[in-house]
Amino acid sequence: MRICIKGARLIDPSQGMDGPADIWIREGLVETICRAGSSLPGATEHTRVLDAKGKVVVPGLVDMHVHLREPGQEYKETIQTGTMAAAAGGVTSLACMPNTDPVADHGAVIEFVLHQAQKNGSVRVHPVGAITKGLKGEALSEIGELREAGAVAISDDGKSVGNALVMRRAMEYARGFGLPVISHCEDKSLSGQGVMNEGEVSLELGLRGIPALAEEVMVARDLLLAEWTGCHLHIAHVSTAGSVRLIRDAKARGVKVTAEATPHHLILTQEAVRQWDTDTKVNPPLRTQQDVEALQEALRDGTIDVIATDHAPHARVDKEVEYDFAAFGISGLETLVGLTLMLVERGVLDLQEWVRKLSCNPARILGIKAGTLAPGSPADLVILDPESSWKVDPARFYSKGKNTPFKNWTLRGRVLHTMVGGRTVYNLES
């Protein structure tokens, strides 16, 4: 059976396309793209037609920073609920972080995740393996085995590899296997017991601060190590103006580095913490207005390649406690499109660049087949209504994590339909 998505505006920077088009899909692949309204010769019967006039179609989004919590913390999220949330958020491929229980530091866990995703998942799941055994920062994981089992990158996300020699060895070794190293940059001796950005607001709220320095010291170290080892370093959730400056300089020197920022770091500041809403507690913490502006500028000039959610679902019991004791993290998949289209509306990005940051670039960094609707590629795509407004209601999230500081925000831009390999995995109407 063929599927034809008719009359949408197709935006696909991988083919330099932006305009009205009909997309023909056959056997899960993009068959061809025609001028809107033209008919495909020989395609008469058994065609399911989706009328998408007035809508936008883009390659399925690729979220390269997601916590699916399974195995080990299924009360927070499962591969089933997490990938359903992804589908509802327009994400057709995701990379999931290894800080599960057990840690994804050996092939069996990677295989388990892939198996569960195969069985219960709505979207494509690409596991990230651990850099060190047990995320302890001491001994390297069996990185070759991780790759063989299907890992697309390695990371100790949630923690930094504190020991510079271990990180150097990890980068050297991973380079040999062609795996990017994703670094959560945080010098724990500087962040300590902090729960929010160190600055005026932490001073007034009497909360322990995490200085921008805690991130920047580690960004600087890892950039030097990447330069030294020639490894592809990807810096996760960049949050400070200082980090941006360091990455920009390194890129100019030719260091093989890419970087991501999250929607919440691009939109919110530390001021949000004043309401004592523990859903504003994230690591790295929400920073200052100057940092937000620096991140937006970095998105514009390409210093930041990717927007990723750092989807970190938590149960209510993890958040309905004193700010000091609350878990870090925001459930981000289902607000991704609405929040990032705010950046388009504010002129930080145009739609072409938006697709690049949310689909093409992360796919390229992870080396996965995604981020394009060129004929012959998997038909992973999203139909969006960029004008439709909706109110964020966490109770309606597919994710088990209802923890979002954006509750009750009205966002513009909505996912109508998500397709993975030509199969509908989410449809707003149903």
Added chain:
Amino acid sequence: MSFNASAKLWQKKDLLGIKDLSAQEIGLILETAESFKEISTREIKKVPTLRGKTVVTLFYEASTRTRTSFEIAAKRLSADTINISVSTSSVVKGETLLDTALNLQAMEPDILILRHNASGAPNMLAKALRASVINAGDGFREHPTQALLDMMTVREKKGDLRGLLLAIVGDIAHSRVARSNIYGFTKMGARVRVVAPPTLIPRGIESLGVEVCHHLLEGIRGADVVMALRIQKERLQGAFFPSEREYSRFFGLSRRVLEQAAPEALVMHPGPMNRGVEISPDVADGPFSVILDQVTNGVAVRMAVLYLLAGGIRGEDLH
């Protein structure tokens, strides 16, 4: 002044911090406290003002002084008091603060007094409860009744806070007493200077309208009030200063050091003191020390706060 009138000026359900109060509200509490002070000198130290009201103290941190002060204040107003102490370790393991609070709420207390090691815990309770919440100290954030009793003590001795210079010496970074006093004294027209090594001063504290000084002699020069803060050994395991010996040498209040302050400068301390560390014994017990007046005024201030939050009761004539 009439108590009924004063109660109408008070509109807040809770007392969570000095930062949220206007100068007028602070003035109202202090005036109310001044008129309540006399009750504690009577032979029968009790008025029926809060009869039938239930006051619960919920302490997640040990603090015998503050709790006793609140309890005496409540009892002098004839409220029924219940004390609950919780060890902080059980918070992490078992029942959450919110669970505890909702259980208490089910027993309909009128006022809940919370001491908690997590900043913002009283704000969380205030949102969840119908009862009034009094913050008896939260994390590093605020300790409003302490600042109120400090202001009351200074007013008593100096007449007015306007134009005075208060020097707060010690661990400003981890002190809720310092924050509440900074808000309070600056709102009431005083100048505040914080004095400590840079490791104990939070970055950006100038934004609260205070002067910063890292040298003790300069820091207390001309001060009308010198307030020493307790060095909390247990909180200072992060190399904030090299040793207690060195701290006491460079930041300890001694008689010699106090010569830099204004004549007849008051010496204050929120207690409990480490005599010989942040304050030398001859200063703590010396002629300008008002440390025990602070304790006395603590009861009056807490009576005033309980009274105002309970809604200024039924036209009782206290005099």
